[in-house]
Amino acid sequence: MPRLTNGLGVQVEDTHICVVMVGLPARGKSYIAQKAQRYLQWLSVPAATFNVGNYRRKDAAQPTADFFDTNNAAGERTRRAAAEAAVADMMKWFKSGGVVGILDATNSTKERRRWVLETCQKEGIETIFVESKCDDEELIMANIRDVKTTSPDYQGQDPEEAAQDFRNRIRNYEKIYVSIDEDGDESEMTYLKMMNVGRQVIINRIQDYLESRIVYYLMNLHIRPRSVWLSRHGESMYNLDGRIGGDAQLSPRGEQYALKLPELVRKSVGDDRPLTVWTSTLKRTIATARHLPKHYNQLQWKALDELDSGVCDGMTYQEIKDYYPDDFRARDEDKYNYRYRGGESYRDVVIRLEPIIMELERSEDILIVTHQAVLRCIYAYFMKKDQEKSPWMHVPLHTLIKLTPRAYGTEEVRYPAGIDAVSTWRGKGSTAKHEDPVPEVI
Ligand SMILES: O=P(O)(O)OC[C@H]1O[C@@](CO)(OP(=O)(O)O)[C@@H](O)[C@@H]1O
8 A cells, every 4th residue: 555645744654643632611622623633634634523522412312401410420420431432433433533532521530641641652642732711701701601502512502501600610620730840740741731722732642744744733723713715817818728837927807807806805815904915926817916905015936926837837727738638637536646647646736735735724814815725625624525526626716715714614705806718627537728617516
């Protein structure tokens, strides 16, 4: 079997890491867990989250806060059984090729953490404890609001009652919760302590490259409100001809889009929010961004250049089919992994976009003007599109896309400029210059 390498450039088939979340309810643990899982999956690292609450819910009816009272022996037994079932499933999953398993639970006592650590050690699995602490009342309240409206525990309940019950539940956990002991018997563990998501972090005993990548990613997360705007460049002369790659100028309609973009941005961003604009180093994205307000900070990234189509650069799809029929077929069969001769695959593009994603996570409002393939990869990260589908996604020209990360997913709004452009979408097998997209892939 070929050795498995992934977007992080490391061989991972022998590595197994259990990321153990630690912290009171409403401290953003599930948010952090799902971000980490998404980031790793996007980089082709097999990652999964095991949420102990879901296991508990399988067996028990809707609990009240008393269920979480430490004096309630039956409740304690059920919660322990749920943790055991979650960990047992995680172990099975590691054996079937899983690399990073995330145990999403409060893991609020030293005993529970020791038990997880020892269970993992027996199976040769590394552990990183990720503790999320929060003393910012506003953040906690926002989290409670999110949890009470979305948690299956409170389905169909009066929101006020649910919030009160949830606060009581937190109080019960507070009675037993012990933060990771930095100086005592937990000082040997690998851990990351995060204060108010990203405001302060403490890191201890990181052991290898994959662990350090996970920790670095988590360190860069923040939960300040922000959006990411994405746009393709205006229609280019190559787009008109159905040619791929190259470094063509904008077409007259592409120029119209460049003139219209500031208005679309103003409508969506507002006047008073500072915006940073990233483009690729190619003429068509730079030209598209050139009428945006001068006070916007603009940066050009080589990493945002279009997928390199190697020997096919400058060809139409028909020419590729004529000159390289096997390649044309191979790309249709596995578009994500197919690498152009002397060029790149979508998988390669994801790898070079990793620093962009890291920087995006650290940043606030950003507008990215880039290319069809690159935009698909960035969009796939935020919208959790899988690798088979993302290279076939329809991303129209002359449309601004606004993505806003929320606690449980990303919200999307599209602003079409109302300026006609050719379609550069291509269906499997097709060599048409400009094909209409099939509706369900939008
Ligand atoms: O992966 P496919 O669907 O071929 O799309 C990527 C292609 O999109 C194009 C347009 O057809 O990008 P761009 O918007 O930068 O002009 C090509 O340059 C690029 O090769």
